[in-house]
Amino acid sequence: MRVLLLVVSASITSLLIYLLNHPLTISGNKTPCFGAFLSPSNGFWQNAEADKSNFSENITSAQLQGNVSVFFDDRLVPHVYAEKENDAYFVQGYLHAKFRLWQMEFQTHVAAGRLSEIMGKGKAFLDKDRLFRRLGMVYSAEQSLKLLEKNPTTKNELDAYSDGVNTYISTLSPNKYPLEYKLLNYKPEEWTNLKTELFLKYMAYDLAGFDSDFEMTNAKSIFSSADITKLYPLSPDSLDPVVVRGTTFQNPSHAPKRPASADTIYYNSKKSNNTFIPQPDKNNGSNNWAVAGNKTKSGAPILCNDPHLGLTLPSLWYEMQISTPTFNSYGVSFPGSPSIIIGFNDSCAWGVTNASRDVKDYYEIHFRDSSMKEYLFKGKWEKSSFRNEIIKIKGQPDVTEKIAVTLLGPVMYDQQFPNVLDDGKYYALRWLAQDPSNELLALNKLNHANNYKDYLQAIENYKCPGQNFAFASKAGDIAIKQQGSFPAKWERQGDFLMPGIDSSYAWQGLIPFSENPGMLNPSRGFVSSANQLATDNKYPYYLAGRPIIYRGIIINRYLNQLSNITIADMQKMQTDNYDVFAEMARPLLLKHLDESKLSKDELNYLNKFKTWNLRNDYEEEGPTILDKWWRNLQKEVFNDEFAQTKLPLRSPDQSTLLEALLRDSTYKFIDNITTPATESLQDIILLSYKKASKDLDTAKANNYLKWGRYKSTGIKHLLNISAFGRQDIVIGGSQNSINAATRTNGPSWRMIVQLTKETEAYGVYPGGQSGNPGSKYYDDFIDRWSQGKYFKLLFLTKQEVENHERIKWNMAFSKT
DSSP: OHHHHHHHHHHHHHHHHHHHHSOOEETTEEOOOHHHHHOTTTSGGGGOOOTTOOOOEEEEETTOSSOEEEEEETTOOEEEEESSHHHHHHHHHHHHHHHHHHHHHHHHHHHTTOHHHHHOSOHHHHHHHHHHHHHTHHHHHHHHHHHHHHSHHHHHHHHHHHHHHHHHHTTOOGGGSOHHHHHHTOOOOOOOHHHHHHHHHHHHHHHHOOOOHHHHHHHHHHSOHHHHHHHSOSSOTTOOOSSOTTOOOOOOSOOOOOOTTIIIIIISOOOOOOOOOOOOOTTOEEEEEEEOGGGBSSSSOEEEEEEEEEOEESOSOEEEEEEOSSOEEEEEEOTTSOSOSEEEESSEEEEEEEOOBOOEEEEEEOBSSTTOSEEEETTEEEEOEEEEEEEEETTEEEEEEEEEEETTEEEEESSSSSTTOOSOOEEEEEEGGGSOOOHHHHHHHHHHOOSHHHHHHHHTTOOSSOEEEEEEETTSOEEEEEESOOBOOOTTTTTSOEESSOGGGSOOOBOOGGGSOEEESOTTSEEEESSSOSSOTTSSSOOOBOOOOHHHHHHHHHHHHOOSBOHHHHHHHHTOOBOHHHHHHHHHHHHTOOGGGOOHHHHHHHHHHHHOOSBOOTTOSHHHHHHHHHHHHHHHHHHHHHTTOOSOOOOOOHHHHHHHHHHOTTOGGGSOTTSSSOOOHHHHHHHHHHHHHHHHHHHHHTTOOSHHHHHOOOBEETTOOGGGSBOSOOOOOOTTSSSOOOSSEEESOEEEEEOSSSOEEEEEOSSOSOOOTTSTTSSTTHHHHHTTOOEEOOOOOHHHHHTOTTEEEEEEEEEO
């Protein structure tokens, strides 16, 4: 018996030793080595942070040129005071790494197509890696880095930032690695300037990566040109553009010529393709506006900005102040990149929104054979170049991605990727982010800007992603300009797949900086943007893109009505949940609904809808009723025609159906072509309401009839670990409200800056300064953000900060 017990005990011990020291595969995913992960000295226990942690520290480095003092306030926001400018970027890199190292490195791994390297085997990981390799992210970052490093300003800034990151990494022992490294069983690697550029390219993808060329081409294969115009109009009727209607624009310096063959091989061709294109969130957008002093109570301009991006933990943003002898700025930065991205300095403030322009076009390439070595272009065979991208897979053999590169861009889709291609064709991608650019120089110059002229000179360096840059200064100027490199296109160029053999379909030039739309000190007393089209149809270039219109309408309505504006007014407006789309849609729906055909329960929902205040507040049921009704209405109107094909199609925009029905109660797509009867608008509105009522019964039974429960805004950890995220946050809003909080997307940084003699600023973001889930500073801003409350931002001089009551810790950097 003793021998048996000894054998059993030894076997269990051996099994435990193996299990604790080897990763396991559970549901296809690798676990960490539990022995190391659970180790008291090196495991996750070491990441727990005491509530009363002391962040004071003294750091010496031979790479510093002078001294730097960092003062942390009670929210863990650092106020950096450097004797030399580049030392400030060194410290910024150090702080980013100290509080956000895993996040910044993980995002650059994604951008570089290295997800499989840390996540292991999995089709989803490999497909994403292949996508980013074929987008040319690494190659594009390499080319842009060459441009950045030719400029002494950005070269020195990048070098100092990378040195700061690596100085912090050099202090880490395995027990101090951020928790996610331990979970995934890998370690940090050296930071490089290329990683920063990769992060900037990733943001270009996130904000300018949406396209629908394949889906629109599929639609063209089943719909006539007239129907395409009805389904995908060039401009919404109710558009309130960034630049006021009726503005006169200068004659274009580039007059793009429509190819002679456009009618036959472009507009009227009937090609189709099964390709499903992974897309960034099309709701990525933002609001910004600036109000002139003649509309404010203080007499000084006020600038507001709230960029709408994916809600994640750790937060996308890291808040800080940077003060040097050459500039003093405050705002939010990207962990992974130097400079303040959105913020203000001693003289001015700036904020950005997405331009929502289409800067990605696909071309069908005609190769001589499957080797892809030669392709036909301008009547002759051109030689392809190739990039062999090696994708490492954790615990598996490497995969080599052979990518052909043409004059029209890298081949995104061929017979190897993705495997859904069934037409035997090849498609190259022309994307502006593939071109070398120096956005970091634009940000550097904005941080240093003193006036409107400086602002213009700064943003001229900004190429991709296209943004609406709002500006306000203590000199009294307010301005907005849509800036980026935008192709000068003929109408609908790039909306559909283009032939790659004919050079007349290639981009014929870029719109000059001076001809990008903008405004300076308009008579109405404000500038604004909210991802709507930049101009009306008087602008001489085609504004290709997929704009959003309703937030722009309500913002401009409020700003036109307001006078003696205060910061409190701007806070109330920035968190406003009113829905202009609902204001326009409700009368239409009620006008054509036959209430005599409704049951008692259906009438109950309708009465709630009639008395709804048109606000998308958390407790309201009206928004849920409208959402269910409108979704069912869209299906009844479009699904019968769209069912003619199983190919991916672009869904018509929300505004398209609303404006079509407001214009014409006999809109062509109302009738259900699969039935013998001819349906009227009244028929489909009644049918869609009855279907919505059944959906609402389900929502009521499952306790998500209230809008906040139905919408269910959540903030996910980047690895989608539920314990590291926050779900069911109590916040209203919608895509059509100024407070644009959706299920996974929303105001990622609310900022309000009043440019009085002593700058007064407020801000909040849905996260916290620390990237450590074990820290109380990980998500401590979320409740205040969801409640629509703000923090007063401490924009302090070195003398003020030293004895300020909210300063808690001091970090001193000095030269060795």
